[in-house]
Amino acid sequence: MFNSKTIKTDVTSLHIYNNLLLSGIGGFLHIFELNTHNLLCRRNIFEGHKIYGIITSANRRESIIYGGKNIAIISNLENLKELIIKQSHLLSDWILDAKWIDNDRNIATIFMHNKVTVWSENFVKLWTAKCEEKCILYSAKICHDYTENMLILSGTVFSDILLWKPHVLNSNGESPVLTRLKHHNGVIFNIDYNQKTGCICSASDDRSAILWKILNKECLEEINQHNSENLRINISCQVYGHLSRVFRCCILEDGFVTAGEDSSLIIWDFKGGLLRKIDNHQGSVWSLAYNHSKNILCSGGNNGAISKFNISATQKTTVISLLQNENPKHVGLLFSQNIISITEKAVFNVYNKKLEKINEIAIHKDLQNYNIMAVSSCRKMVALAGFSGQIYIYQEINNVLKELTKCILKNCERIYSFHWLNCRTFLICQNEGKMSLCVIYKKRVCIIQRFVLPYSKERWSTCAISFNEHIVIGDRKGNIYNYVVGQETPLNSCKKAHSNLGVSYLCSRNNNILSLGKDGVLKKYIFYNGLLTCIESTKTKLSWLAYLEENYLIAFSANNFIISDYQFQRVLFEYFCGGGHRSWSFLNSQGNFMFAFIKQKSLNLIEANLDDYTPKDIIQGYHVKEINSIQSIVISKQLFLISGGEDTVLRISVLDNNSNIKLLYNSKVHLSSIRVISVCNLINKINEYMIFSAGGRAQIISWHLSIEFNDHNFPIVTCSEKGNFYEPLREDEAENRIMDLAIIIINNEIFLFSGCSDGYIKIYLVDDNLTMTYKTTLTYKHTCITKLLNVSINKLNVLVSMATDGHVVFWNTFEIINEKKINPISGFKIHQSGISSTSYRIINNNKLLLMTCGDDNSVVFTLFEIIPINNKLEIKLLDNFVEDGIHCAQITGAYINNNIFLTSSIDQRVVLGTLCVSNNKITVKHLNKYNSAIADQQGLDCLEDENSLNIFVYGNGVEYMKVNLENL
Structure with missing residues (x-):
C-alpha cells in the first residue's frame, strides 16, 4: 500500500562492482551506472533497517547484503x-562483516560479540568459532578467502586490534588472540586490509588513523598460538588530520584515505604525507568505495549525498625568482597567463609563462616608497599608483605589455585604492574618502565625477562595481554605499553590511549585487526604487571570502588558500599559502586555474584543473542534521519542498520526474535551529508565497518566494529575506524558542501568531513588504506552547493552542486582533502529557474534528461543536476517541482528511487508517503500517491529489511515499 519513491538519509554502505555502484541508503539498495550516474535499480531489502555492508562474489552472480x-x-x-x-x-x-569464502561456496560472518559463523550457500550453519577475548567490537574485518587460513581483525572498544584465526583453537575450544595491535587511544571504528601488500589500516575516535605493515605476511598461513611471536607487524605511519572522530579508512593503490565526523576525506601517501583534503559532505562520512582500475573514489555521507572523486588529480607548483633577487610586493595574472609583479624597489616585471622567462618592463623610482597595483577584469589592463597621485596604465597587446598612459593628479595626494570598473573606466580613493571616477580617453586620464565616502575611522574603499547608472562601493569598515553619476554623496548605504574587517569583493550576478566580506558572510542585494536593498545573507564556514568567479568562491582560512563550490558550499581545493593578507591573483580559464602569490620573497604559482577536483554528485546532498519542518507545495504540477532543521539552513527543492530531490535554493541565515516553517500564498499573486521560518533564540524570518519556469519547464527560484525579528536576551533571561507558527489573514491584513517555549503566544502584524511588527502577547499557563492552529469555521476564525500540559485551548481570533479580549474561550485536558502533533477537519460547517498525538504515545480524535452565542463563542465537546498502542514512542506527525488519517513516530513507523463520524460518534480502523528507515522522525507532511497521497516523513533525512487512494 505504501509505495516508497525516494529516500534521503545516511548513506551507510557503498560498493563498486564492474561498472556499477551499489549503495545502501536506509533499507534500500540503489544501483547506479558508475559513468552516467543513472539510477538503474532500487529495491527495498530491509524495511525499517539500514544496510551497512555490500559484498559481491567474484565467481557468481550473487551478493551479500547485511x-x-x-x-x-x-x-x-x-x-x-x-x-x-x-x-x-x-x-x-549484530553483523560487522561478511565475506564469500571457499571459492564462493560458503559465507563467513563476524558478529559484534567477537564470534565467527560460517554458512553454506543455502544459509545452513556449518560451524562457529569464538575468540577467547570476550568483548564488544565496533569494527571487524574478515581476511583471506579460505576457511583454513581465515584471519580476523577485531577492533575493540578498548583501543586494541585483535588478530585471531577461527580454525586455530585452544584447549577450551576457543580461538586464542595471536597478537594485539596497540597504539590507538580510542575505539576502533573501522579496519581495512590489503591482502596483496599486507597493509592494515585502522581508524579511531582518537582522531587518528594508523597504517600497519605485516613484514612477513607469508607466515600468516602457518601461524598459531605456539609461534605467534614470529609474526612481525610494524607501524608505517600514524596520521592526524581530522578535527573529529575518524569513521572510515580505505587502502588505495599508492596510499590510503580516511574520512570521518568532520566531513573531510583526506588522501595520504604510505609515509603519512597529506596528498589531498576533500571537504564535501558538510557532515559525517559514513561509507567509502574505491575502484582500483579507474582510480575512482566514492563517498557517502549523513547528508544523503553520494559523490565520486578523481583521486589522481594533480597540481603543478612553480617558484619564480626575480632578477637581481628583488623582493616582490604585488603580483597579478594577465589574460595571456603571464605573471606581472612590482618589487619593493618599484621594478615592474613580467614573467612570460610560455618561455619561462622574466623581463623587466620599467623602473618607477617615484613608486619606491609606496605603490599599489590593480589588474582589470579583462586582464589586459594594469594600473600602478603611488603616494603623490601618480597613475601608470599599461596594456597588454599580442602578449606584449606596453605603457598606455600616465598622469599625476593635481592634488598630488596618496592613492589608497584603485578599482577597475571596466577596461576603460576606473575609480580611485584618496585622503578623507575623496573618490574620483576616471575614464581613459584618447590615451589620457579624464576625471568625470567625484564622490565622497561618508566619515569612518579608516576612510577608504576596498572594492567597487558599476551597475547600470549605479556605482556600488565597499569600504574598509564593512559599509556599502550606493552612488549615481551626477551626485557626490550616496543615495543610500548598507551600514555594517560586513564586519569591521571590511568588504573584500563586489560583483553582479543575475541582476543582483553580491558582496563578500572578511567575516565569511556573502550577501545579495537588489535595487528597489533606486535604493540598494539587502535581500539575503549567508554565513559560510570560511573565515575570509575574497573573490567569486562563476561557481567558484575563493577564500582564505588561516594560512590556506581555498576554492569552494558557491552553490553547495564545499571545499574543492586547499593549499598552504601563508594567508590572504599577502598579494595574490587568481585566474580561471575553462576549468584550468592559476593561483599566483608571494611567499618567502618569491613568486609562487599553482596550476591545476578544477574539473579534476570537483566532485561528481551521483546523489545530491540534503540537510546535514535533523529536519524539523517540511512544507510541500504544488506549482504547475510540480512538487516543491521548503525545509529547515538543526543545521539552520532553509532549503527549497523540487522533485524531478524520477522523484529525485533537487536543490534550487539554500540560505544559512538563522542563528539557531529552524523549528517550524509556515507557507502561505501572497494575496492576489500567482506562484508567489510568503514564508515564515522560526526556531531557536526566538528568531522569526520572513521570506518572499517567487517561482517561474524556463522554456524547458525547469523552475527558477527567487527567494528574498524580508524581515528578521530577533530580540537579544538579557543576562537574566532564559533562552526562548519558537515552537509553532500560524498565519491568519483577516480583511486582507496578515497576522502571524507564534507559540513560544516560555508559554506565551506572540502576535505580529505583517505589512505588504513582509516586515513584522509586534502587536500583543497572549498567555494561558506558563507551559511550552507546542502547536497552533487557525481554524476557519462558520465564517469565524478560532485559534487553537496546544501545550506540554496536554491541554487544548480555544481563542477568539477576532477579539484578539481587535484587542477586545485576551482570555481564552475554554480549555480541555486531552492528553496526559505534551501534544506533539495535530491535524483537523471541518464537519458540517460547525463541527471540528481535532486529531492530536502526544508524548504519551496515544492518538486522540476529539469532536467539538463551535456555537456562536451573542457575538461570543461556545465550545462543546461531543465525542472523544483515544487510540493507544499503534506506536511505541512519541508520535511526531499527524494528518487527517476526509475519511483517512496518518501518523508517524520516533519508532519509525508510519500508520495509515480510516475514520468515520456518524451521529456525533467517532470510529477508527487501522489499515496498514510502514517501517521507515528515517530515524528520529520529527513529523510528516502530506499532499492529496486526485487519486493518491504524497507523504513526506522527515527527521534524520526524508522519505517520500505515495499511497493509492483507489485501493483503500
Whole structure:
C-alpha cells in the first residue's frame, strides 16, 4: 500500500562492482551506472533497517547484503530487471562483516560479540568459532578467502586490534588472540586490509588513523598460538588530520584515505604525507568505495549525498625568482597567463609563462616608497599608483605589455585604492574618502565625477562595481554605499553590511549585487526604487571570502588558500599559502586555474584543473542534521519542498520526474535551529508565497518566494529575506524558542501568531513588504506552547493552542486582533502529557474534528461543536476517541482528511487508517503500517491529489511515499 519513491538519509554502505555502484541508503539498495550516474535499480531489502555492508562474489552472480542483524542474498546483478532477493535471514547478533569464502561456496560472518559463523550457500550453519577475548567490537574485518587460513581483525572498544584465526583453537575450544595491535587511544571504528601488500589500516575516535605493515605476511598461513611471536607487524605511519572522530579508512593503490565526523576525506601517501583534503559532505562520512582500475573514489555521507572523486588529480607548483633577487610586493595574472609583479624597489616585471622567462618592463623610482597595483577584469589592463597621485596604465597587446598612459593628479595626494570598473573606466580613493571616477580617453586620464565616502575611522574603499547608472562601493569598515553619476554623496548605504574587517569583493550576478566580506558572510542585494536593498545573507564556514568567479568562491582560512563550490558550499581545493593578507591573483580559464602569490620573497604559482577536483554528485546532498519542518507545495504540477532543521539552513527543492530531490535554493541565515516553517500564498499573486521560518533564540524570518519556469519547464527560484525579528536576551533571561507558527489573514491584513517555549503566544502584524511588527502577547499557563492552529469555521476564525500540559485551548481570533479580549474561550485536558502533533477537519460547517498525538504515545480524535452565542463563542465537546498502542514512542506527525488519517513516530513507523463520524460518534480502523528507515522522525507532511497521497516523513533525512487512494 505504501509505495516508497525516494529516500534521503545516511548513506551507510557503498560498493563498486564492474561498472556499477551499489549503495545502501536506509533499507534500500540503489544501483547506479558508475559513468552516467543513472539510477538503474532500487529495491527495498530491509524495511525499517539500514544496510551497512555490500559484498559481491567474484565467481557468481550473487551478493551479500547485511545490516544490523539482517542478512540477505541477492542475485542477477548482471540483469537488473530480474534482480531478486534470493534469501533473507534475521540472525541473533549484530553483523560487522561478511565475506564469500571457499571459492564462493560458503559465507563467513563476524558478529559484534567477537564470534565467527560460517554458512553454506543455502544459509545452513556449518560451524562457529569464538575468540577467547570476550568483548564488544565496533569494527571487524574478515581476511583471506579460505576457511583454513581465515584471519580476523577485531577492533575493540578498548583501543586494541585483535588478530585471531577461527580454525586455530585452544584447549577450551576457543580461538586464542595471536597478537594485539596497540597504539590507538580510542575505539576502533573501522579496519581495512590489503591482502596483496599486507597493509592494515585502522581508524579511531582518537582522531587518528594508523597504517600497519605485516613484514612477513607469508607466515600468516602457518601461524598459531605456539609461534605467534614470529609474526612481525610494524607501524608505517600514524596520521592526524581530522578535527573529529575518524569513521572510515580505505587502502588505495599508492596510499590510503580516511574520512570521518568532520566531513573531510583526506588522501595520504604510505609515509603519512597529506596528498589531498576533500571537504564535501558538510557532515559525517559514513561509507567509502574505491575502484582500483579507474582510480575512482566514492563517498557517502549523513547528508544523503553520494559523490565520486578523481583521486589522481594533480597540481603543478612553480617558484619564480626575480632578477637581481628583488623582493616582490604585488603580483597579478594577465589574460595571456603571464605573471606581472612590482618589487619593493618599484621594478615592474613580467614573467612570460610560455618561455619561462622574466623581463623587466620599467623602473618607477617615484613608486619606491609606496605603490599599489590593480589588474582589470579583462586582464589586459594594469594600473600602478603611488603616494603623490601618480597613475601608470599599461596594456597588454599580442602578449606584449606596453605603457598606455600616465598622469599625476593635481592634488598630488596618496592613492589608497584603485578599482577597475571596466577596461576603460576606473575609480580611485584618496585622503578623507575623496573618490574620483576616471575614464581613459584618447590615451589620457579624464576625471568625470567625484564622490565622497561618508566619515569612518579608516576612510577608504576596498572594492567597487558599476551597475547600470549605479556605482556600488565597499569600504574598509564593512559599509556599502550606493552612488549615481551626477551626485557626490550616496543615495543610500548598507551600514555594517560586513564586519569591521571590511568588504573584500563586489560583483553582479543575475541582476543582483553580491558582496563578500572578511567575516565569511556573502550577501545579495537588489535595487528597489533606486535604493540598494539587502535581500539575503549567508554565513559560510570560511573565515575570509575574497573573490567569486562563476561557481567558484575563493577564500582564505588561516594560512590556506581555498576554492569552494558557491552553490553547495564545499571545499574543492586547499593549499598552504601563508594567508590572504599577502598579494595574490587568481585566474580561471575553462576549468584550468592559476593561483599566483608571494611567499618567502618569491613568486609562487599553482596550476591545476578544477574539473579534476570537483566532485561528481551521483546523489545530491540534503540537510546535514535533523529536519524539523517540511512544507510541500504544488506549482504547475510540480512538487516543491521548503525545509529547515538543526543545521539552520532553509532549503527549497523540487522533485524531478524520477522523484529525485533537487536543490534550487539554500540560505544559512538563522542563528539557531529552524523549528517550524509556515507557507502561505501572497494575496492576489500567482506562484508567489510568503514564508515564515522560526526556531531557536526566538528568531522569526520572513521570506518572499517567487517561482517561474524556463522554456524547458525547469523552475527558477527567487527567494528574498524580508524581515528578521530577533530580540537579544538579557543576562537574566532564559533562552526562548519558537515552537509553532500560524498565519491568519483577516480583511486582507496578515497576522502571524507564534507559540513560544516560555508559554506565551506572540502576535505580529505583517505589512505588504513582509516586515513584522509586534502587536500583543497572549498567555494561558506558563507551559511550552507546542502547536497552533487557525481554524476557519462558520465564517469565524478560532485559534487553537496546544501545550506540554496536554491541554487544548480555544481563542477568539477576532477579539484578539481587535484587542477586545485576551482570555481564552475554554480549555480541555486531552492528553496526559505534551501534544506533539495535530491535524483537523471541518464537519458540517460547525463541527471540528481535532486529531492530536502526544508524548504519551496515544492518538486522540476529539469532536467539538463551535456555537456562536451573542457575538461570543461556545465550545462543546461531543465525542472523544483515544487510540493507544499503534506506536511505541512519541508520535511526531499527524494528518487527517476526509475519511483517512496518518501518523508517524520516533519508532519509525508510519500508520495509515480510516475514520468515520456518524451521529456525533467517532470510529477508527487501522489499515496498514510502514517501517521507515528515517530515524528520529520529527513529523510528516502530506499532499492529496486526485487519486493518491504524497507523504513526506522527515527527521534524520526524508522519505517520500505515495499511497493509492483507489485501493483503500
